[in-house]
Every structure is written in structure tokens, then in C-alpha cells.
Amino acid sequence: MPITLDQANLGEDASDVSSSTLVLTTIAAAASGSTIVLGFMWAGDYDVSSISGGGLTWTIHPHDAPGVGGPGNHMMAIATAYAASGLASSTAVTITFGGAVAQKQVVGSSFLGVENPTVREDDGLGFDSNPAADNPTWSVSLTTATAGALLLGFSECTIIANSTPAGSAIETHEYDFATSTNTVVLEYEVAGAAGAKTIGGQWDSAAFNGIAWNGIALKATAITLDTVLPDADVTTTGWSTAPLFSKINDASDATVIQATAS
Numbered sequence: 001m002p003i004t005l006d007q008a009n010l011g012e013d014a015s016d017v018s019s020s021t022l023v024l025t026t027i028a029a030a031a032s033g034s035t036i037v038l039g040f041m042w043a044g045d046y047d048v049s050s051i052s053g054g055g056l057t058w059t060i061h062p063h064d065a066p067g068v069g070g071p072g073n074h075m076m077a078i079a080t081a082y083a084a085s086g087l088a089s090s091t092a093v094t095i096t097f098g099g100a101v102a103q104k105q106v107v108g109s110s111f112l113g114v115e116n117p118t119v120r121e122d123d124g125l126g127f128d129s130n131p132a133a134d135n136p137t138w139s140v141s142l143t144t145a146t147a148g149a150l151l152l153g154f155s156e157c158t159i160i161a162n163s164t165p166a167g168s169a170i171e172t173h174e175y176d177f178a179t180s181t182n183t184v185v186l187e188y189e190v191a192g193a194a195g196a197k198t199i200g201g202q203w204d205s206a207a208f209n210g211i212a213w214n215g216i217a218l219k220a221t222a223i224t225l226d227t228v229l230p231d232a233d234v235t236t237t238g239w240s241t242a243p244l245f246s247k248i249n250d251a252s253d254a255t256v257i258q259a260t261a262s
Helices: none
Strands: 005-017 019-024 034-043 048-052 058-060 074-083 092-112 120-128 137-144 148-158 163-165 170-177 182-190 195-203 211-218
Touching: 005 019, 005 034, 005 120, 019 034, 034 048, 034 148, 034 211, 048 137, 058 120, 058 163, 074 092, 074 148, 074 182, 074 211, 092 170, 092 182, 137 211, 148 195, 163 170, 163 182, 182 195, 195 211
Parallel strands: none
Antiparallel strands: 005 092, 019 092, 034 074, 034 092, 048 092, 058 074, 120 137, 120 211, 137 195, 148 182, 148 211, 163 195, 170 182
């Protein structure tokens, strides 16, 4: 099954109040069988410890640890969960940190066709605390082992700014938080052939205290083909065109039947 976008905007939220939680309340319903994607950032000395909500099992993908994070000790991460029965609108998803942190932002989207959102084909991250020029670029390098993988890129700029996607990447979120003067952006791209890929963009102003980025690649669900066999109790004269009908196929005969009109 090829990767497709289900909901570009499941919700956005932010808080500059120092606390150990950040809650995203969904504003749209995600389809059954979709993969929920969260991109979130925070500032402080504590790591993210857990995510709960919707009865889902959440995977927090690799990210910078406190003390070695991006500009201003900002950290950012991508989390995913498989929603077999979907995710209803107005569902509260709570991100919990190991202690009180500030400057928190989260955005959410959903996708169909991901084989297993707990398993990455690749991941990457980085930051630039003092870009040498205005309009800095960000890019995540990812290598996929299979064709059609989902590439996800998440970036932060420590000023209110706009990010333009590079190449064929598509933006699902660009979320400004004026209180802490941060902007985050979430992008995706469906890879073609397997191999080395990049996903990223360019911010449109001076980067102030810097920029950071994070990304992962997720494998698409493989397409399987079924073999249909005819029934042993269907004869070559057992088909009618007026009206058109056929018997229930129980695949009890491997012999090819050549149908004739009667």
C-alpha cells in the first residue's frame, strides 16, 4: 500500500509555562489503520519520558539529550503511533517530561500505508546555534532500504519565520509561537527508489539564536497479490451472460476454466 497523507493537521499546541506536560488535543479524526506523527520541541534540562493518549502505544524516536541539544538548549523529537481503529477528534495526547520545561510546541499529522511506525529505516538530526548567514537552510540525510518510504522532517527556528520546503517535500505544519518567538515546521516526502535521500527547507530570515532539525524514514506497507483459483464445481458451460452471475469461488480447482457464452 503506497504512503498517503491522511490528515495534514491533527492539531497544534504550545505553552511557555514551565511544567512537565504538554497536551495536544486533536481537531480532526485520523482514519483506521493510520500512523499518527507528532513533532515537538521544548527547552530545559529534562528529557521526554512518555506519551499517552488515544489508547495508543507511542514510539519516541532518537533526539538530542538535554545539555547537548540545539540552540538555547532546545530539544526536538518525532513520535509515532499506529492507530488501528483511528484516532477521534478532541482526543488529548499528553507528552510528559522528566521535570518542568518551557517553550514547548507540538504539531500532529497522520498517514496511511506505513508498515510499522515503531521501526525506522533511518534517522538523523542536527543543529546550528549560530548560522553564518541569513535565510539558513536545514536538511536531514536519510537512507532507505526500500522504495516508497515515508520521509519526515521536523525543524525549529528561534524566531518567527517561514520555511520553504526543498525539492519535492510537502509541508503539513508551520506553527509560530509568538510568546517564545519560536517557529516549528513539519514536512514529509514519499521516497521513490531506495537509497540516500534528503528532506529539508530554508528559513526566510535571520536565525536569531539558531536552528535545529530532526528526521526519520518509515517503510511503506508491502503490496501482496492473491492468486484466485476456479471452483471444481464450475463447468465450462456454467456461466451465464443474461443475467450475469457466478458461483462463490472456493478455489477448489487449480485447472483453468475457459468460459463460453450460452
